[in-house]
Amino acid sequence: MQRKASFFPVFLIFIVLAILIFFFAQKGLFGGLTGFLEQATVPLQKMTFGIFHTQGDQTSEEKLREENNSLLKELAKQKGLEKENRALHDQFEATNPDPKKLLPATIIGMHDEEIVIDKGTSDGVKAGGVIVYKDNLIGRIVQVSGHLSVVDLVTNKSTSFTAETAKTSALGVIKGQGAGGILFDNAVLSDKLEKDDVVVTKGDIDASGLGFPPGIVVGKIVSVNKKASSLFQTAEIQSLVDFSQLTVVFVLSELK
Amino acid sequence: MVFLFSILLIIFIFLEGTVTTLPLVLIYLLCLTIAKRDAVVFPVAFGAGLFLDLLAARTLGLSSIFFILFVFLILLYQRKYEINSYPFVLFASFTGSCIYSVFFGHGGWFLQSLINSFIALVIFGALRYYKKNFQTRI
Numbered sequence: 232m233q234r235k236a237s238f239f240p241v242f243l244i245f246i247v248l249a250i251l252i253f254f255f256a257q258k259g260l261f262g263g264l265t266g267f268l269e270q271a272t273v274p275l276q277k278m279t280f281g282i283f284h285t286q287g288d289q290t291s292e293e294k295l296r297e298e299n300n301s302l303l304k305e306l307a308k309q310k311g312l313e314k315e316n317r318a319l320h321d322q323f324e325a326t327n328p329d330p331k332k333l334l335p336a337t338i339i340g341m342h343d344e345e346i347v348i349d350k351g352t353s354d355g356v357k358a359g360g361v362i363v364y365k366d367n368l369i370g371r372i373v374q375v376s377g378h379l380s381v382v383d384l385v386t387n388k389s390t391s392f393t394a395e396t397a398k399t400s401a402l403g404v405i406k407g408q409g410a411g412g413i414l415f416d417n418a419v420l421s422d423k424l425e426k427d428d429v430v431v432t433k434g435d436i437d438a439s440g441l442g443f444p445p446g447i448v449v450g451k452i453v454s455v456n457k458k459a460s461s462l463f464q465t466a467e468i469q470s471l472v473d474f475s476q477l478t479v480v481f482v483l484s485e486l487k
Numbered sequence: 488m489v490f491l492f493s494i495l496l497i498i499f500i501f502l503e504g505t506v507t508t509l510p511l512v513l514i515y516l517l518c519l520t521i522a523k524r525d526a527v528v529f530p531v532a533f534g535a536g537l538f539l540d541l542l543a544a545r546t547l548g549l550s551s552i553f554f555i556l557f558v559f560l561i562l563l564y565q566r567k568y569e570i571n572s573y574p575f576v577l578f579a580s581f582t583g584s585c586i587y588s589v590f591f592g593h594g595g596w597f598l599q600s601l602i603n604s605f606i607a608l609v610i611f612g613a614l615r616y617y618k619k620n621f622q623t624r625i
Binding site: 233237238242246248249251253254257262268269272275276279280339340341342347376380381388410425 | 555
């Protein structure tokens with residue numbers, strides 16, 4: 232009983248303090264203070280991440296894979312141009328969206344299906360923004376603070392958006408599967424899904440200009456699961472980017 | 488010893504805040520609570536939680552609340568049972584890691600908890616060895 236009396240008041244003080252900080256932080260009242268502290272800790276985080284995150288040397292097989300991936304992207308781009316050409320024939324005036332603005336960001340933290348980047352609200356980054364690397368989709372910003380942002384990778388289970396295949400224009404929904412898996416789901420049986428076909432975003436931008444722009448490469452189809460008894464067919468997608476090798480990514484700002 | 492504990496805490500916070508989802512700070516606090524067995528662990532849990540939230544870009548205070556409650560439960564438990572034992576460290580680190588991983592939405596919670604329990608046992612063993620051989624209060 233004596234021991235309880237000695238630690239219980241201290242417990243109460245600190246738990247109340249922690250709850251109060253959590254409450255005020257949720258209301259955004261510590262924005263300035265956390266921003267200042269983050270500025271101080273970001274270099275240390277970069278250093279820690281650099282020590283424990285070493286990039287391996289590329290083998291010839293990896294180089295060939297990369298070359299193959301870039302060729303697949305070229306093919307997807309060509310298909311896209313063909314479609315665009317057809318569309319231009321149909322209408323005289325085409326509205327061009329404003330050029331995409333890319334903000335380079337360094338990865339300073341990487342957990343299983345999310346990354347932390349060194350850009351936050353002070354750099355104009357907003358929750359819902361999209362992260363890309365060389366036209367490849369990396370993920371979506373889910374949380375922003377003064378100088379940091381948390382990004383859910385496209386493989387994260389919370390990720391879901393519409394996409395289409397570049398070659399056959401089959402529509403479907405991309406769902407993160409966790410552990411590096413991506414599923415192209417809800418594709419109707421009448422659509423054709425082909426192995427090695429590139430899957431790109433369909434475009435899902437909200438009124439504030441945030442969201443997935445069209446034509447960003449999600450990955451390529453590695454296997455197709457089609458059953459006559461099912462309503463939809465699915466395909467397993469593999470990203471063309473090895474997320475674990477990334478150190479720099481780009482934030483796609485508002486597309487207004 | 489205090490210096491060694493402080494360095495270890497800083498390393499664990501930076502590792503957990505940048506490269507791993509293993510709840511290293513949680514097992515650190517578990518071992519510290521077993522070693523100290525008094526209220527001094529609460530401010531450490533509070534500070535470590537805030538620092539970790541800052542690095543992991545979480546809402547400030549969330550980890551502190553979890554850590555303080557975890558330490559509180561261990562201190563409550565030690566009033567009736569012996570906590571300075573390997574089975575308790577195994578049980579507490581595994582259960583704590585499971586809840587922590589699920590609470591913060593980390594994947595592979597079972598494997599992570601197993602690895603974390605192993606690390607906790609190693610740290611606890613090292614602490615015991617130090618205490619036995621150098622006969623000092625940690």
